[in-house]
Each structure stands twice: as C-alpha cells, then as structure tokens.
Amino acid sequence: MTAAIESGRVRSADELAVLLLTVDRDGDPQLLADAEQLLLQASPRLWLMLDVAIRPAWRQARRWSGTAVQRLVQGESSPLGLTVAACHPDGHVREAAVARLTGPPDPGAVAGLGETGSADDAGLVAAWLEHPRPRARAEAVRALRRLGGVDPERLFGMLTDPSGAVTRQITVALRPSVSRLDLPRLRRLLSTSNPQHTRMAAYRLLHERDTWTRLLTDLELANDPSPLMRHRARGDITTWLAREAATTYSKPRGSTADALAEQLRAAQDALGPDRARLLRFHLGLGPSSVRTSPRSHDVSLRDSAVRSS
Incomplete structure (x- = not known):
C-alpha cells in the first residue's frame, strides 16, 4: 500500500487515511504497532499526502472525532492517535496534538488559545x-x-x-x-x-464571600505575624468602617456574632480604642464583648464607690 500511495494515486492516500483513523478507533495493539511502524518508515512525500487526506477523513467521522478529542484532552491518545489528531481540521486540536507529541506548549500558545478559542476548547x-x-x-x-x-x-x-x-x-x-x-x-x-x-x-x-466572613477574617489576621497580612486586614477594617458600615443594615446573629465578639476582644489592642468601639457599634455587639483593661476596671470601681458614698 505504501508503494501505491507514493505513486501519486490520491485514492490510495484517502484509503490509508481512513484506515489509520479506523485503527486508532479500534485500538488493536498489533494494528496500532503496525500502523506506527509504517508511518515511521514513510517518506516526506507520503507524509504530505496524508496531511491532506486525513482532514476530510476526520470530517466524515464526526462521532469518532469527538471521542478522539476527549482522549486527547484526557491524555489517553496513542502515538498513532496523536499523529492523526495532528492532521485534524480543527486548528486547536492540531496544536494540542503537536504539543503532546513534542512536549508542553509555550505559554504564548496557551494564551493565544484563550484569546482566539471557543468554549469547545476548554477541555484542551x-x-x-x-x-x-x-x-x-x-x-x-x-x-x-x-x-x-x-x-x-x-x-x-x-x-x-x-x-x-x-x-x-x-x-x-x-x-x-x-x-x-x-x-x-x-x-x-x-x-x-x-x-x-x-x-x-x-x-x-x-x-469576597460575605460581610461577616470578611470581617471575621480581618479580625483573625489583625495580629498576624506577617506584616503584609496584618496591615491588609487592619486596613480593610478601616475601609469598611469608613465606606460600608453605615449602609450595612443587617447585624450578625448567633454563633456568627459570638465569633466576631471573640475575635474583636483579641484584636482590640491592635485596632485601637476608636476602631474597636466603632466596629462594636456597627456590629451590634454589647460593651461586654470587649475586654476591659485592668486600669479602666480600677477606675470603674473607684467611680462606683464615689457614687455610692
């Protein structure tokens, strides 16, 4: 058959193209090996003729074309499968097959497919x-x-x-x-x-998840050992208080409120009294949710004693 192909009879090139697709589809190990050996021994002229002949053969085998593309995406293509896929009429399939045969694609090729491809190329x-x-x-x-x-x-x-x-x-x-x-x-x-x-x-x-998750995360990171993380968290609390708190009409409830109160107690020194007080107000948390320093506790006791005397 190789001699017939190389003699220039297009019909034989078409027949060989269909034969290669059939062998790839059926997956018989011996036939796959024979076909791959044939291609390894093929002349440049035969390769050029096959490149032309395999494309219309793919168009006539639409169902197998879809299955072959799935194999390619999942990394299950045989060497013969990659070879015939490299002659696929879809340019993106060809590029993916060539990439598998020659190694991973260049980042620019990946970016290019993202710019010019369609949803059908997502699997590739x-x-x-x-x-x-x-x-x-x-x-x-x-x-x-x-x-x-x-x-x-x-x-x-x-x-x-x-x-x-x-x-x-x-x-x-x-x-x-x-x-x-x-x-x-x-x-x-x-x-x-x-x-x-x-x-x-x-x-x-x-x-991005929701307001209370956002603030709870900020409070947890307010004392983080990483300067970048704690500055980002503290800054976000300041941003929320300045731009969003006044229009956040709901309040945290139940376990969410408890978790926020606990984290606010732990973070109040890092936030400072003004931010801690504002945050407590906008979250609807009572004064008892914030730890009292020993000095302020002594002052409260003294004031209470004065009032009772």
Missing part, C-alpha cells in the same frame, strides 16, 4: 493546568476563565500551587463561585504554615 486548555512552567499554568487558568470552562473544584485544589502568579489567576477565576467553596477548607489555607501567596489567595476569596 484544562490539560495544561499541569504544565511544568508557572507562566503557562497561569495562562491556562486565564484562558479557562475567558472560555467559560472554569472547574471550581479543580482550581480550588490548585490554590497551593508554588507560584503566586498562578494563585492570583485562580483567585480571579474562583470569585464568581466563592459562595460554593468549602469554607473550612478555605480558612485552613490561612494557616501560617502555608506560603504567603497561598494565604493571600485564601484571604481574597474569604473577603
């Missing part, structure tokens, strides 16, 4: 979340957000990525679904045992 991009280069992982997250292919659970697991550039993109991608994220799991990422960029990513997401 998701495979690059494990790219060895941080910039490419960050571009993959950005591309998924643009293509509408964000998987919150998978990205949540990547908040511990060693690169801050990646976690920043993940934070942006997860904001629309922050209310569905596992709150205890997210709060654990604030632990000082985690890197700074992981803690900051968790802080930003907690900040």
Whole structure:
C-alpha cells in the first residue's frame, strides 16, 4: 500500500487515511504497532499526502472525532492517535496534538488559545493546568476563565500551587463561585504554615464571600505575624468602617456574632480604642464583648464607690 500511495494515486492516500483513523478507533495493539511502524518508515512525500487526506477523513467521522478529542484532552491518545489528531481540521486540536507529541506548549500558545478559542476548547486548555512552567499554568487558568470552562473544584485544589502568579489567576477565576467553596477548607489555607501567596489567595476569596466572613477574617489576621497580612486586614477594617458600615443594615446573629465578639476582644489592642468601639457599634455587639483593661476596671470601681458614698 505504501508503494501505491507514493505513486501519486490520491485514492490510495484517502484509503490509508481512513484506515489509520479506523485503527486508532479500534485500538488493536498489533494494528496500532503496525500502523506506527509504517508511518515511521514513510517518506516526506507520503507524509504530505496524508496531511491532506486525513482532514476530510476526520470530517466524515464526526462521532469518532469527538471521542478522539476527549482522549486527547484526557491524555489517553496513542502515538498513532496523536499523529492523526495532528492532521485534524480543527486548528486547536492540531496544536494540542503537536504539543503532546513534542512536549508542553509555550505559554504564548496557551494564551493565544484563550484569546482566539471557543468554549469547545476548554477541555484542551484544562490539560495544561499541569504544565511544568508557572507562566503557562497561569495562562491556562486565564484562558479557562475567558472560555467559560472554569472547574471550581479543580482550581480550588490548585490554590497551593508554588507560584503566586498562578494563585492570583485562580483567585480571579474562583470569585464568581466563592459562595460554593468549602469554607473550612478555605480558612485552613490561612494557616501560617502555608506560603504567603497561598494565604493571600485564601484571604481574597474569604473577603469576597460575605460581610461577616470578611470581617471575621480581618479580625483573625489583625495580629498576624506577617506584616503584609496584618496591615491588609487592619486596613480593610478601616475601609469598611469608613465606606460600608453605615449602609450595612443587617447585624450578625448567633454563633456568627459570638465569633466576631471573640475575635474583636483579641484584636482590640491592635485596632485601637476608636476602631474597636466603632466596629462594636456597627456590629451590634454589647460593651461586654470587649475586654476591659485592668486600669479602666480600677477606675470603674473607684467611680462606683464615689457614687455610692
């Protein structure tokens, strides 16, 4: 058959293209090995003819085309499958197949797919979340957000990525679904045992969740050993008091109010008396929720004694 192809008879090139797709679809190990050996021995002329012939063969095999793309996305394609996918009529599929054959794509290629691709390409991009280069992982997250292919659970697991550039993109991608994220799991990422960029990513997401979660997180971090974290938390409390407190008409209740009161007692020295008093007022917490210093306690006793005398 190779001789027939190389003789220039297009019909034979078309037949070989269909045969290769069929072998890839059926997955018979021996036929796969034979087909791969044939291609390894093929001349440049045969490769050029196959590149032309395989594309219309893909168009005629639409059902298998979809399955083959899924295999490609899941990293389950055989070498033959990658080879015929590299001749797919969809340019994004071709790029992904070539990337699998030659190694991970350049970050620029990942970014380009995010700019020019469609929602159908999200599966291809998701495979690059494990790219060895941080910039490419960050571009993959950005591309998924643009293509509408964000998987919150998978990205949540990547908040511990060693690169801050990646976690920043993940934070942006997860904001629309922050209310569905596992709150205890997210709060654990604030632990000082985690890197700074992981803690900051968790802080930003907690900040977006709701008002009481935001303030509770700020209070917990008001005495944080990291200057960046504690200054960010204290500054956010100041911002809330100045710009949002007056129009926050609800009040925390039950265990939420108790947790805020407890954290306010722990953070009042860091906040100072004015901010602590204002925060207590806007949260609807009674004076008893704030610890009294020994000196002020002595003064209160003395004033009480004067009034009773």
